[in-house]
Amino acid sequence: MVETNTDQFLNIKNVSTAFKINGQYYDAVSNVNLEVKHDEILAIVGESGCGKSTLATTIMGLHDPEETKISGEIDFEGTDLLKLDEKGYNKVRGAKIGMIFQDPLSALNPLKRIEDQIQEVMVYHTKMTEKERHARVIELLNQVGIEDPDRTAHQFPHQLSGGMRQRIIIAIAIACKPDLIIADEPTTALDVTIQAQILDVLRDIQRENHAGIILITHDLGVVAETADRVAVMYAGQIVEQGTASQIFNEPKHPYTRSLLRSMPQRDNESDDLYVIQGMVPSLQKMPKQGDRFAPRIPWIPASAHETEPKMHDIGDNHLVRCTCYKDFYFPDQVKEGAGHESN
Amino acid sequence: MWKTILRRVLIMIPELIILSILVFLLAKAMPGDPFTGSINPRADPAQIHHLMEIHGLYDPWYQQYWNWVVHLFHGDLGMSYEYQEPVVDLIQQRGANTLWLALFTMVLTYGIGLPLGMYAAHHEGKLQDTLVRVYTYVTMSIPFFVVLVIGIWIFGYALNWFPTSGSVSAQASGLGGTMLSRLDHIILPGLLGALFGTVNIVQYLRSEVIDAKHSDYVRTARSKGVPMKDIYRHHIFRNSLLPIAAFAGYSITGLLGGSIFTEMVFSYPGMGLLFLNAINFRDYTVITALVLLYGFLNLLGTLLSDIVLSIVDPRVRVE
Numbered sequence: 001m002v003e004t005n006t007d008q009f010l011n012i013k014n015v016s017t018a019f020k021i022n023g024q025y026y027d028a029v030s031n032v033n034l035e036v037k038h039d040e041i042l043a044i045v046g047e048s049g050c051g052k053s054t055l056a057t058t059i060m061g062l063h064d065p066e067e068t069k070i071s072g073e074i075d076f077e078g079t080d081l082l083k084l085d086e087k088g089y090n091k092v093r094g095a096k097i098g099m100i101f102q103d104p105l106s107a108l109n110p111l112k113r114i115e116d117q118i119q120e121v122m123v124y125h126t127k128m129t130e131k132e133r134h135a136r137v138i139e140l141l142n143q144v145g146i147e148d149p150d151r152t153a154h155q156f157p158h159q160l161s162g163g164m165r166q167r168i169i170i171a172i173a174i175a176c177k178p179d180l181i182i183a184d185e186p187t188t189a190l191d192v193t194i195q196a197q198i199l200d201v202l203r204d205i206q207r208e209n210h211a212g213i214i215l216i217t218h219d220l221g222v223v224a225e226t227a228d229r230v231a232v233m234y235a236g237q238i239v240e241q242g243t244a245s246q247i248f249n250e251p252k253h254p255y256t257r258s259l260l261r262s263m264p265q266r267d268n269e270s271d272d273l274y275v276i277q278g279m280v281p282s283l284q285k286m287p288k289q290g291d292r293f294a295p296r297i298p299w300i301p302a303s304a305h306e307t308e309p310k311m312h313d314i315g316d317n318h319l320v321r322c323t324c325y326k327d328f329y330f331p332d333q334v335k336e337g338a339g340h341e342s343n
Numbered sequence: 344m345w346k347t348i349l350r351r352v353l354i355m356i357p358e359l360i361i362l363s364i365l366v367f368l369l370a371k372a373m374p375g376d377p378f379t380g381s382i383n384p385r386a387d388p389a390q391i392h393h394l395m396e397i398h399g400l401y402d403p404w405y406q407q408y409w410n411w412v413v414h415l416f417h418g419d420l421g422m423s424y425e426y427q428e429p430v431v432d433l434i435q436q437r438g439a440n441t442l443w444l445a446l447f448t449m450v451l452t453y454g455i456g457l458p459l460g461m462y463a464a465h466h467e468g469k470l471q472d473t474l475v476r477v478y479t480y481v482t483m484s485i486p487f488f489v490v491l492v493i494g495i496w497i498f499g500y501a502l503n504w505f506p507t508s509g510s511v512s513a514q515a516s517g518l519g520g521t522m523l524s525r526l527d528h529i530i531l532p533g534l535l536g537a538l539f540g541t542v543n544i545v546q547y548l549r550s551e552v553i554d555a556k557h558s559d560y561v562r563t564a565r566s567k568g569v570p571m572k573d574i575y576r577h578h579i580f581r582n583s584l585l586p587i588a589a590f591a592g593y594s595i596t597g598l599l600g601g602s603i604f605t606e607m608v609f610s611y612p613g614m615g616l617l618f619l620n621a622i623n624f625r626d627y628t629v630i631t632a633l634v635l636l637y638g639f640l641n642l643l644g645t646l647l648s649d650i651v652l653s654i655v656d657p658r659v660r661v662e
Binding site: 060062086087089090091092093094095098099101103106107108109110111112120121124125156158169172173 | 558559560562563564565566567568569570571577578581582655656657658
């Protein structure tokens with residue numbers, strides 16, 4: 001534990017984010033515990049609506065305090081982010097935490113030149129002169145793989161392709177060499193060849209800056225390619241957490257296993273893809289207790305689930321929520337060790 | 344950006360030519376001729392025929408059109424039958440009156456509308472916002488001329504704060520006195536006009552600012568650590584002004600055309616009233632000249648809007 005304390009610079013403890021809907025608060029993220037270390041890419045995966053992006057914007061402090069209720073603790077380099085006021089947060093955002101957004105087409109101001117948009121973050125966090133900032137802009141554009149930085153710096157967003165715009169957004173996020181980069185679906189809006197390039201850029205930057213990266217995605221292919229550790233989220237909760245090889249080679253939680261099975265693979269090309277029944281419950285219809293994934297695997301008896309599912313360490317920091325993973329099987333597969341569950 | 348403007352000006356030339364041909368042909372299509380009844384009710388038809396011939400009125404239309412255009416370029420739009428004055432002089436006097444009123448109304452409209460729209464958007468969903476919205480809805484749902492009539496009745500007749508007709512008082516003397524009297528005459532119509540003009544601006548700006556507030560690029564700016572008040576200054580305000588900038592050109596020229604309602608209720612001798620009277624008296628030369636002028640102002644308005652837009656929005660510039 002002594003060793004990890006110096007490593008973990010982001011420690012999310014028991015964080016819940018609730019949105020106000022018709023005067024009542026509903027958890028979009030509930031009791032999440034996560035750590036991120038330097039030089040590490042932590043992937044958060046899950047279906048749309050499972051709370052991944054809400055967790056990201058909670059860390060960034062981008063929620064309207066009148067519409068949301070956030071509890072818990074986000075320990076970032078010794079300060080609890082959730083206790084910061086707007087002014088304090090503005091010193092962290094952009095400087096120590098950079099964020100890359102999902103849609104590069106709308107995330108840039110259409111009326112401002114690329115140069116100004118990148119410089120803006122430096123204006124607020126550094127004492128650089130205009131000339132130094134310009135030099136840094138060119139350096140950044142080179143770093144994110146823009147071919148003609150001088151030209152691009154002078155252009156407007158609409159003159160750039162989606163891939164180039166995403167590079168600009170990455171340049172903005174890393175301009176002040178933040179310790180933590182949150183990338184919220186950075187490749188979703190891009191085509192596959194560009195996706196690979198963007199992921200390369202992210203990895204290079206991480207190596208150079210020793211930053212920790214939280215990579216939020218629903219694309220398991222991206223996760224397999226880049227992540228060191230993976231947290232699987234379902235309905236606002238983390239259901240499984242471990243190293244990338246633990247998650248991909250020995251997935252335990254039914255949700256993780258279902259996700260992996262619904263991914264197209266080279267060796268099961270002929271088979272139909274697995275489809276997870278049902279949908280992620282909406283915030284208002286979230287089950288108050290029991291395993292939140294249980295309704296989507298109805299063939300598993302209720303007795304297999306815990307009433308208050310907890311995270312269990314099954315060795316080597318591989319965490320799984322609920323004990324139902326022990327009894328889980330896919331309906332089309334013969335139940336392993338039949339007769340194990342006699343009643 | 345100069346390229347964009349140059350291109351727009353060049354496009355205007357064929358537009359103007361087509362407009363003038365249409366206006367000319369429409370005027371030609373009007374029934375009657377300029378001489379019957381204007382010389383002597385019992386004039387000999389043969390004499391009228393002769394006059395028509397001298398004035399080239401039996402020439403083919405394109406030749407007549409050409410003559411008309413040549414006169415136009417010499418600043419000759421003909422004589423008004425009703426006022427027995429050159430049309431150009433008439434438009435100059437009335438135009439000046441309308442210009443003062445239009446400028447005053449514009450300044451008030453934007454001076455009130457922009458801050459009010461920002462204010463409402465800033466307090467989105469709160470009491471302040473609701474009050475502003477109630478104001479816009481109430482104003483929008485009352486017909487303009489009703490507001491004018493009620494306005495002139497209360498502030499003009501009942502309270503006697505403002506003059507109720509004309510553009511300048513006959514007793515006014517000296518440059519300063521005349522200016523003051525002019526101002527006195529435009530305050531009430533200007534205010535009432537602005538009351539209406541602001542509604543559009545407030546609603547546009549309010550919804551644009553609210554959209555911008557929740558936009559992705561504002562979220563990006565927040566994630567850079569930019570304080571909200573700077574985000575308003577550098578990102579939200581300018582982006583929200585786009586539709587208003589696009590609208591500004593039209594509204595300026597619209598006002599220059601003169602508001603028929605305002606000028607009629609206030610008996611304000613401007614372009615709108617001139618046009619209305621010209622129609623009532625079948626004052627054809629005046630009508631033709633004014634229609635041409637309005638058409639030209641409209642083209643000018645779109646040009647202005649395009650220029651303003653190309654200054655604010657890089658996306659419409661031709662590189």
